[in-house]
Amino acid sequence: MDASSKFQDSLPISSDALLTQLDDWGIGYRLFHHVPLRTVADAKEVERDMMTPGETAFLTKNLYLRDRKKRNYLVTLDQDRDVDLKALGKALGVGGLSFGSADRLLENLGIRPGAVSPLSMVNGAKAGVTFILDPKAREADVLFFHPLVNDRTVAITLAELEVIFGHIGAEITWLPEL
Template identity: 60%
Template sequence: MVDATSAFQDSLPVSSDDLLAQMRAAGVEFELYEHIPLRTVEDAKTVQGGAVPGGPGRIDIKNFYLRDRKKRNHLVVLEQDREVDLKALGAQMGVAGLSFGSADRLMEFLGVRPGAVSPLAMVNGAGTGVQLWMDAAVKAADFVHAHPLVNDRTVAIRPGDLESLLAGWGADISWLEP
């Protein structure tokens, strides 16, 4: 069965290895951690402070691929413990009828499988019209932890480097205040 781990990265539009090579070529410094597959925030918390170092200045995120009533695609990146009410989130974003996108659409628009969604999926999403929304808390962190298109790897990347990568891919960030 195909899953979101690096064992199946060659079936993605951009493999995790290719993404990491792009990041290195762009001069982006990052720390790479390999760990058990993480499908949920609860899974991620089992490796935080262990396989994925935690601590002050590091922010762990959760990511949602959503569609609105007008069938527009959104990638929402929030601090992992932030409460989410889709109706209130939609009001903050100025869109109505937010719902979770299907696994097929996730692959079509972001090029990843469920469990591997992250802002780094905008390497694909920028070209397919996905709107990126990020928690303003990301800007204040020293490092952001994100999956590099697979869920058994995590990179720690500086927010400024992440913003530069996203801009290079043509992704515009809309910031969400708490």
């Protein structure tokens, strides 16, 4: 199975159910349907079609990581930011960061590789995943994230993400300077 909406019913929470929940909470967002995006390079091919003229956007890369003590992290960074796991671990005060397996990703965030997104904290908050966000998100008008599948993207504001996190019991930890 891939991370597209074709297989969303095999997830703990489907993309459709998440979008319905966002609607019920009164969250404002724009929804885009596109080819499955597996990499930042794939995303760059479709992002310009999602942008509103004059709008600043936070375009992301999302990393599911574990530390030496088996704690789980979802780190959302600007898509063009270079990542050094050793430096990232030092900034977070944790050691031995490595990428989590596909099985753990499904278990802890309820998604498949290619669909990692802050919106997966709808599952991750209950599993004790720590969410880390790049401060560059504060500079953007909108943030672009996958709603649990990689052939859809939502554009929301940081304020709306904070409202969502309030509903699901998640917190934003801001990435310290690297």
